[in-house]
Amino acid sequence: xxxxPFHHGNLRAVLLDQAEAVLRERGLDGLSLRELxxxxxxxxxxxxxxxxxRNALLDALAERGFVRLADEIHQAAAHxxxxxxxxxxxxxxxxxxxxxxxxxxxxxxxxxxxxxxxxVRTAAERLFAAMADIMSAGVEAGxxxxxxxxxLTLVLSATVQGTASLIASRRITTSQGEGLIKDAIxxxxxxxxTAH
Amino acid sequence: xxxxPFHHGNLRAVLLDQAEAVLRERGLDGLSLRELxxxxxxxxxxxxxxxxxRNALLDALAERGFVRLADEIHQAAAHxxxxxxxxxxxxxxxxxxxxxxxxxxxxxxxxxxxxxxxxVRTAAERLFAAMADIMSAGVEAGxxxxxxxxxLTLVLSATVQGTASLIASRRITTSQGEGLIKDAIxxxxxxxxTAH
DNA sequence: ACCTGAACACCGTTCAAGT
DNA sequence: ACCTGAACACCGTTCAAGT
Numbered sequence: 539x540x541x542x543p544f545h546h547g548n549l550r551a552v553l554l555d556q557a558e559a560v561l562r563e564r565g566l567d568g569l570s571l572r573e574l575x576x577x578x579x580x581x582x583x584x585x586x587x588x589x590x591x592r593n594a595l596l597d598a599l600a601e602r603g604f605v606r607l608a609d610e611i612h613q614a615a616a617h618x619x620x621x622x623x624x625x626x627x628x629x630x631x632x633x634x635x636x637x638x639x640x641x642x643x644x645x646x647x648x649x650x651x652x653x654x655x656x657x658v659r660t661a662a663e664r665l666f667a668a669m670a671d672i673m674s675a676g677v678e679a680g681x682x683x684x685x686x687x688x689x690l691t692l693v694l695s696a697t698v699q700g701t702a703s704l705i706a707s708r709r710i711t712t713s714q715g716e717g718l719i720k721d722a723i724x725x726x727x728x729x730x731x732t733a734h
Numbered sequence: 735x736x737x738x739p740f741h742h743g744n745l746r747a748v749l750l751d752q753a754e755a756v757l758r759e760r761g762l763d764g765l766s767l768r769e770l771x772x773x774x775x776x777x778x779x780x781x782x783x784x785x786x787x788r789n790a791l792l793d794a795l796a797e798r799g800f801v802r803l804a805d806e807i808h809q810a811a812a813h814x815x816x817x818x819x820x821x822x823x824x825x826x827x828x829x830x831x832x833x834x835x836x837x838x839x840x841x842x843x844x845x846x847x848x849x850x851x852x853x854v855r856t857a858a859e860r861l862f863a864a865m866a867d868i869m870s871a872g873v874e875a876g877x878x879x880x881x882x883x884x885x886l887t888l889v890l891s892a893t894v895q896g897t898a899s900l901i902a903s904r905r906i907t908t909s910q911g912e913g914l915i916k917d918a919i920x921x922x923x924x925x926x927x928t929a930h
Numbered sequence: 931a932c933c934t935g936a937a938c939a940c941c942g943t944t945c946a947a948g949t
Numbered sequence: 950a951c952c953t954g955a956a957c958a959c960c961g962t963t964c965a966a967g968t
Contacts, residue, residue, distance in 0.1 A: 582954085647899050697889075706843075707844060708846070717885070728925035767961065768961080779964085783933075
């Protein structure tokens with residue numbers, strides 16, 4: 539097989555992986571389609587077959603980000619001995635994501651002018667569903683009233699996202715963020731549990 | 735006086751006002767220094783005397799955003815009859831800001847590669863101080879222990895910022911956001927007050 | 931002290947043409 | 950079906966020159 543086949547075959551995935559790395563190292567401003575193409579060894583017009591424009595690439599990045607974060611939260615909560623620990627583990631996982639991928643998180647919650655695409659919306663719902671699953675387990679464990687769980691899930695989601703946003707934007711340090719998420723979830727449990 | 739004096743005299747303020755409007759109507763991607771210069775009736779090199787580069791303009795916008803949001807929160811809380819209402823009013827003001835200025839809020843909490851500038855940091859602290867003032871009043875009213883207030887202020891800040899982030903990114907609707915902030919603050923009070 | 935205007939290097943996007 | 954490469958319009962940034 540030739541060194542550089544006409545059909546790259548893998549271009550879409552390569553572009554996304556490289557874009558994620560650039561995002562991590564140089565932020566959104568450092569992300570250029572032409573540079574990604576150069577580094578992938580294709581012409582600057584080639585990405586167009588996979589991403590109609592720069593925004594479509596960014597959407598795909600956000601989408602992957604949501605799926606990954608949802609998975610990490612799911613994993614973190616799965617190994618916890620009880621609901622309180624599951625919440626803390628989920629919060630910690632969210633914070634870790636913000637620390638490691640601030641620019642990606644920023645992209646996932648970017649204020650776009652247009653309505654979010656279907657694909658991004660679906661991926662974002664997966665993150666919300668991961669939080670909802672943990673909360674449902676809390677209901678089954680008798681921690682919350684079933685009638686409160688939807689609103690409580692939203693409050694929890696806002697709290698963790700706010701903590702992550704403060705970290706990603708460097709308004710607080712990583713270490714402050716770790717303390718904050720712990721306090722926030724402890725307080726959430728204190729306020730939300732039926733048993734107080 | 736001539737129609738277009740050599741010294742614009744007002745260029746910095748004009749650029750900032752126009753930039754804020756563009757941000758509101760067309761988002762960050764629609765914001766170009768050259769276009770701002772054109773609309774201000776100056777050459778494309780003129781803004782450089784006031785903003786060394788595009789990022790300096792964005793920093794100035796974020797700075798003004800923080801000052802304005804801090805003021806609006808301060809005002810909102812000032813007219814409340816008690817601490818609980820002050821918290822709710824502050825939360826509502828934050829949500830209103832996110833609804834009216836999603837792109838500006840996004841800019842204020844953007845994940846930049848470089849550390850935030852001194853000016854932006856100071857302005858951001860003003861927002862945090864506005865929240866801290868409200869919480870201090872709660873301590874004086876006997877709602878919280880004085881030893882908890884710093885950590886509680888951080889939790890509150892994260893909660894409102896998370897709600898605002900979900901709204902600005904269109905992950906939830908404005909109406910969901912209004913319900914959420916009410917629930918979140920009610921739950922915050924339930925979990926944080928010493929009297930439960 | 932502030933603004934002009936040419937120059938430079940770099941983009942995103944489009945599209946006819948190639949394989 | 951996928952990629953090339955020229956073309957276009959637009960940037961941000963720099964800087965000598967003007968007032």
